[in-house]
Amino acid sequence: MQAIVLHGINDLRYTTDYPTPAPKAGEVLLRMTYSSICQTDIETWQHGMFNGQGKPHIQGHEAAGVVEQLGEGVSPPGIEVGTRVAVENVRTCGYCFFCRKGTAQLCENGRNFGFSDNGGLAEYAVWPAALCIPLPDNMTNEEAPLAEPGSVAVHAVMQSQIQVGDTAAVIGCGVVGLITLQVLQAAGAKVVAIDTREQSLAIARDLGAIETLNPSKVDVAKLLPDITNSYGPDVIIETAGAPGTGLNAAQWVRRGGRAVIVGFSHQEQTLNFGRALMGEKTVMGSSATNTGEYHKAVALIASGKVNVKPLISGLVPLDRGIQDGFERMLKPEKDIYRILVGNG
Ligand SMILES: [Zn+2]
Numbered sequence: 001m002q003a004i005v006l007h008g009i010n011d012l013r014y015t016t017d018y019p020t021p022a023p024k025a026g027e028v029l030l031r032m033t034y035s036s037i038c039q040t041d042i043e044t045w046q047h048g049m050f051n052g053q054g055k056p057h058i059q060g061h062e063a064a065g066v067v068e069q070l071g072e073g074v075s076p077p078g079i080e081v082g083t084r085v086a087v088e089n090v091r092t093c094g095y096c097f098f099c100r101k102g103t104a105q106l107c108e109n110g111r112n113f114g115f116s117d118n119g120g121l122a123e124y125a126v127w128p129a130a131l132c133i134p135l136p137d138n139m140t141n142e143e144a145p146l147a148e149p150g151s152v153a154v155h156a157v158m159q160s161q162i163q164v165g166d167t168a169a170v171i172g173c174g175v176v177g178l179i180t181l182q183v184l185q186a187a188g189a190k191v192v193a194i195d196t197r198e199q200s201l202a203i204a205r206d207l208g209a210i211e212t213l214n215p216s217k218v219d220v221a222k223l224l225p226d227i228t229n230s231y232g233p234d235v236i237i238e239t240a241g242a243p244g245t246g247l248n249a250a251q252w253v254r255r256g257g258r259a260v261i262v263g264f265s266h267q268e269q270t271l272n273f274g275r276a277l278m279g280e281k282t283v284m285g286s287s288a289t290n291t292g293e294y295h296k297a298v299a300l301i302a303s304g305k306v307n308v309k310p311l312i313s314g315l316v317p318l319d320r321g322i323q324d325g326f327e328r329m330l331k332p333e334k335d336i337y338r339i340l341v342g343n344g
Pocket residue numbers: 038039040041061062148149
């Protein structure tokens with residue numbers, strides 16, 4: 001079968017003779033429709049595989065497909081040959097300390113579709129039936145891979161404990177940020193979008209942001225209180241992962257508010273604990289997604305409350321995935337959100 005295989009740093013290859021997998025007990029064989037390429041795929045390709053999961057594998061962790069064959073012992077309700085599904089990409093163990101505590105996003109033995117295991121950038125893939133989420137009829141194969149960043153956004157919003165009527169800000173309006181904006185709105189918040197890219201701010205306005213701020217042009221710290229509740233947003237979710245943006249979230253959230261850090265940055269940032277603690281601010285991380293949140297992401301996209309269509313920047317067949325997908329993502333112009341790769 002056709003596949004895009006990562007062999008090592010800077011060594012991504014398209015092949016037409018990768019062996020087609022067979023589903024084991026509890027798994028299904030999927031004919032893949034589309035997978036989207038995200039920044040994590042680019043990082044892994046350019047800088048190596050994280051968690052020491054270094055064996056060659058098929059890329060593609062934001063993926064969707066159609067059930068082609070059921071493995072032994074699989075008869076889950078709602079899943080049969082022909083069912084269109086989104087792939088819930090994290091396969092947690094269920095028995096480690098963190099899983100037993102109900103915090104599966106912290107699982108110590110987690111496996112990932114597209115990282116530790118073969119992913120979706122191929123004609124076929126296998127994955128547990130339990131982690132294949134049937135798509136409602138009104139959700140397209142093109143929208144389905146975006147359920148993965150959607151699940152990350154849902155988890156961050158759940159972590160933020162946003163309340164109806166709250167004000168919020170999102171720092172960073174890439175794919176996760178622009179979905180987070182909409183999940184916050186679906187939860188009943190008014191949202192300010194913050195980014196240095198005017199194109200992203202324009203999309204944020206279209207998607208309902210009450211105000212957009214460009215930190216390279218205006219003093220966000222000064223303007224935010226006026227736009228929110230005169231003290232600053234109740235919640236800030238940071239998805240940029242740029243130098244200083246985590247710190248900005250902690251500084252700009254109101255006293256007693258919650259700053260949720262989603263974006264990953266290698267850089268150390270120094271926080272004045274006196275100010276943060278005396279103001280009873282909560283600064284917390286949000287990592288991947290917990291059980292059930294992938295399902296919420298699918299439901300929000302299907303209902304139209306989360307619109308991912310403006311985030312789809314192109315459709316590319318598998319045989320052009322490296323040139324027109326991965327290599328295009330490397331360009332310095334940050335005007336691409338998600339490129340979908342697959343044969344549809
Ligand atoms: Zn991703």
